[in-house]
Structure formats: structure tokens, C-alpha cells
Amino acid sequence: MFHLEAFDTLRNVANLVLFEGHINVVYYVFMLAKQSITPNLEPGVAPNAESLGLVLDSASFVPYYEQIVDRVRNLIKGGELHQGEVFCSEGEVARTLGISKMPVRQAFQKLRSEGLLIMAKGKRPIIGSGRVPWDFQQLRGFSEEMRRRGLVPSAKVLALEIEEPDPETAQALKLAVDEKTYCLQRLRFVNKKPVAVVTSHLPVRLFPGIEKQDLAKQSLYYVFENVYRRKLQWAEEVIGAVTAGEEEARILQTSPGSALLSIKETTYDAQRIPIEYSVSLLRADRYTASVVSVRKT
Numbered sequence: 001m002f003h004l005e006a007f008d009t010l011r012n013v014a015n016l017v018l019f020e021g022h023i024n025v026v027y028y029v030f031m032l033a034k035q036s037i038t039p040n041l042e043p044g045v046a047p048n049a050e051s052l053g054l055v056l057d058s059a060s061f062v063p064y065y066e067q068i069v070d071r072v073r074n075l076i077k078g079g080e081l082h083q084g085e086v087f088c089s090e091g092e093v094a095r096t097l098g099i100s101k102m103p104v105r106q107a108f109q110k111l112r113s114e115g116l117l118i119m120a121k122g123k124r125p126i127i128g129s130g131r132v133p134w135d136f137q138q139l140r141g142f143s144e145e146m147r148r149r150g151l152v153p154s155a156k157v158l159a160l161e162i163e164e165p166d167p168e169t170a171q172a173l174k175l176a177v178d179e180k181t182y183c184l185q186r187l188r189f190v191n192k193k194p195v196a197v198v199t200s201h202l203p204v205r206l207f208p209g210i211e212k213q214d215l216a217k218q219s220l221y222y223v224f225e226n227v228y229r230r231k232l233q234w235a236e237e238v239i240g241a242v243t244a245g246e247e248e249a250r251i252l253q254t255s256p257g258s259a260l261l262s263i264k265e266t267t268y269d270a271q272r273i274p275i276e277y278s279v280s281l282l283r284a285d286r287y288t289a290s291v292v293s294v295r296k297t
Helices: 064-077 090-097 101-113 142-148 167-172 220-227 246-252
Strands: 009-011 016-018 025-032 132-135 153-163 181-190 193-203 232-243 259-269 274-283 287-293
Touching: 064 090, 064 101, 090 101, 167 274, 193 246, 220 232, 220 274, 246 274
Parallel strands: 132 287
Antiparallel strands: 009 025, 025 287, 153 181, 181 193, 193 274, 232 259, 259 274
């Protein structure tokens, strides 16, 4: 279910359940607060690679692709390249720099993983917003997903306590009457920037003593599988949009009323037992989501 009032643009949206299987169709969801990316696709508007001052230091120990990434980042940060503008092709950059396409392709993929380039087959890249993309095709934890994209994740535990679950949590986790849960709230960072507040509800009977784990440095999925021997199998996600209240805005270092991506997730183990119910609030100016839809025949 999606609540559209928090966004001016919400495209190709899907509510889904993820199972193992073949993926036939991929839909990309762009949660855009207040304005959308409108590419400038008029002929001749793409910048010339030489005019951008793209140069390489052959004497440097820094790989060529990293030098390209740093230069493009600085161009965007300095306002010389703007969101929605068409960028140079891989071939143009490679010819200008006198190198093969391989390091250029690596650089473009790195920029894409950071949300700084939007790429589609057969089309020129477009300057993106810098939002971090999240792929729902695979069941991965936050840390796994960010490291896979070459980013640096970290976390801060805001709260961890035992509580009586609310009806929504009790239903999601199929809890017995009077059963307690751990409520773990963490602030998640990407490259030291706050991007999400994640509140996880865990049955106490399944994870006794979890408060003894270092949940700021360890992935929760790692703890599930390696400490408690709970093999993860699949998850259900309900994706929506909300606006930040005073407390969420303070924690995420944004403005009250700003758009947040909301993800409510129930994670199941190999015995089909629900082991975690989480609510994630993510800054929409730093996050996008790609959603997988499966057509059954």
C-alpha cells in the first residue's frame, strides 16, 4: 500500500512479496521529494569530456577509475554538473583520456551505485541526485547491500529494550498472548551520512541475550544466522511514504515535514517462522528503491 501525499512523483510502484525464483520483470521506483528528475535530452546538450577538465595523473597510485569518480563527484558538488543533465558516454571519456573503456566503465558503475549517474541501455548517462539505490531483488541486510555497492555502512544503537508488542507487531510475528519482544532502534549511516532509522522487533524467545551482542558493529542478519543459527529465507516488504516528525527529523538531520521512504518488513527463516518485524524510515533525498515484480505463468 502506498501513501502518495508525501511525494510529487512516485513512479512504477509495486507492493511485493519476495521469494526465491526467476525474475522476469524489473521495475525501478524513484521516491522523489518535491521535484522529479527531468532529463534534458535535447541534441547537443551533453557536455564535452574535454570541457569538463577530465584529466588523469599517470604518476598517481590512485587507480584511473577512482580518479574519474573523484573528478565527477567534484564537478557535481561544485555545481558544474546538475541533476537531470545528460553526461558524456563511456567512449567519449575514454577517447578524451586516451585509455580503454574498462576503467571508465568501472567509474560509471561506481557513480551509479552512489546515485550520481542514472544509466539505461542505449542511452547517455544522466546526472542523478546522489540518492542511494536499494535493490529488493535479493534478501540482504543493510550492511551487505551498501558494501556490495562500494559504500561504507555504519550504525548507532539508539535504544534496545524489552517491551509488550503492539497489535501490528504481534500479528506480523505471530506472537502468543503475553509474549515479549526486543525493540531495537538503530540509526544507519552511509559514508558517515545518516540515511535511515530502523526499528526492529524481535521475539525474546528466539533471541535470548541478544543485548549482549555488539549491534552497532555487527549486522543483525549476521547475528541471526551465525549466533542464533536462524537461516534467513525470505521477506515481505510494504513500501510507502510518510513525512518526518520532529523526532525523526532531528535524528536524520533533516527538516520536519520532509519526505521519508517507509519500509515495513517481516523476515522469515528457513522454517517459515517470522523472526523480525522492522519499520525503516529512510531519507527520500538520499534513497531510491528498485522493486522486483514476478509474473507467474
